Amino acid sequence: AQTVTQSQPEMSVQEAETVTLSCTYDTSESDYYLFWYKQPPSRQMILVIRQEAYKQQNATENRFSVNFQKAAKSFSLKISDSQLGDAAMYFCAYRRPYGGATNKLIFGTGTLLAVQP
Amino acid sequence: DTAVSQTPKYLVTQMGNDKSIKCEQNLGHDTMYWYKQDSKKFLKIMFSYNNKELIINETVPNRFSPKSPDKAHLNLHINSLELGDSAVYFCASSQFITDTQYFGPGTRLTVL
Numbered sequence: 001a002q003t004v005t006q007s008q009p010e011m012s013v014q015e016a017e018t019v020t021l022s023c024t025y026d027t028s029e030s031d032y033y034l035f036w037y038k039q040p041p042s043r044q045m046i047l048v049i050r051q052e053a054y055k056q057q058n059a060t061e062n063r064f065s066v067n068f069q070k071a072a073k074s075f076s077l078k079i080s081d082s083q084l085g086d087a088a089m090y091f092c093a094y095r096r097p098y099g100g101a102t103n104k105l106i107f108g109t110g111t112l113l114a115v116q117p
Numbered sequence: 118d119t120a121v122s123q124t125p126k127y128l129v130t131q132m133g134n135d136k137s138i139k140c141e142q143n144l145g146h147d148t149m150y151w152y153k154q155d156s157k158k159f160l161k162i163m164f165s166y167n168n169k170e171l172i173i174n175e176t177v178p179n180r181f182s183p184k185s186p187d188k189a190h191l192n193l194h195i196n197s198l199e200l201g202d203s204a205v206y207f208c209a210s211s212q213f214i215t216d217t218q219y220f221g222p223g224t225r226l227t228v229l
Contacts, residue, residue, distance in 0.1 A: 035217075039158075045207060045220035089158060103148065103211075104162040104173055105218060 002027045004094050006108035013082045014116050020067075021077045021111045023092030029053075033095045034068070034075045035105070040088040048090070051075065053097075079113075087115040120144050121221035123208050129227045130198055138193045138224045140208030148172075148213045149191035151183060154205040154223070163206075166191055167213055195226075203228045 003026045013019035025034070036048040051059045051068050058066050063083075067076045079086055092108040121142045130136050142149065150173070151163040165173035166185040180196040191208060208221040 037220075043205065043223045043225075045209075045223070047217060047219065050217060091160065103165060103167075103213070104150070104175075105152075105160075106162075107160040110158050 002029070002032075002094050002096070002106050004092050004106055004108040006092055006111050008111045009109070010112045010114070012114045012116060013079070013086075015082055015084060017082055018078060018080045019082055019113065021079075021090050021092075021113065023075045023077070023108055025073050025075065025092075025094050027073070027094065029096060031097045033097060034066075035093040035095070036064070036066070036075075036077045037091045037093060037107075038086075038088045039091065039110075040085075045091075049077065082115050084115050084117060087113055089113070121208055121210055121219055123206075123221040123224050125224060126222060127225050127227075129229065131229055132198055132200060134198050135194070135196045136198060136226070137195070138206055138208075138226070140191045140193070140221055142189055142208075142210040142219075142221075144210055144219060146210040146212050146219075147188050148211050149185065149188075150209040150211075150218060151191065151193050152207040152209060152220075154207060156204070160207070164191075164193075198226075198228045200228050202226060 005024045032053045034051045038046045049061045063080045089110045093105040148167045150165045154160045164183040169185045182194045185191045205223045207223045209218040211218040
């Protein structure tokens with residue numbers, strides 16, 4: 001079974017600095033999708049970024065980028081120029097590429113990010 | 118416009134009661150999901166429907182019964198509520214072939 005591990009329960013970053021959140025996963029599949037979701041205190045789950053395993057290029061979305069290392073099964077999230085609004089719980093998630101009964105997200109345990117002014 | 122909405126946002130009830138949570142999406146998606154987030158913030162899939170057909174049913178007690186009257190709606194009915202059911206329940210939707218799931222605001226259920 002696939003598993004997702006986030007080894008940093010909490011992280012802290014100064015405003016305007018850069019922070020990297022770690023995520024590793026375990027799978028025997030060669031094709032899959034990876035995601036980072038953000039959950040601010042409002043509780044809403046917000047998609048930050050997604051990565052298809054077959055793409056070698058790392059995904060980027062404005063200040064958010066990933067470092068996808070397929071062989072190492074690592075999927076870290078880098079937040080540049082951190083802002084106060086980035087403070088949230090961040091979840092890494094895995095999904096198999098097929099539909100049907102495999103169409104579910106498998107989440108890590110989350111990393112709580114604090115942004116210091 | 119709200120893409121995925123849930124009602125109610127908060128639900129406080131006594132043990133043994135029956136309650137329902139409703140979910141609606143206006144994204145035109147054909148697949149909907151229920152996830153449970155426990156007190157430690159861990160998120161886990163409960164159910165998924167595609168075109169009103171149940172396609173994922175994780176090991177969830179029979180007291181939980183999802184119902185999908187149409188592609189845009191997925192409701193969750195819980196019978197004989199227990200203390201351990203206290204959690205945040207998230208509805209999500211996606212297009213079947215694509216992979217990105219969009220979440221509702223969550224419903225915080227507290228069982229006293």
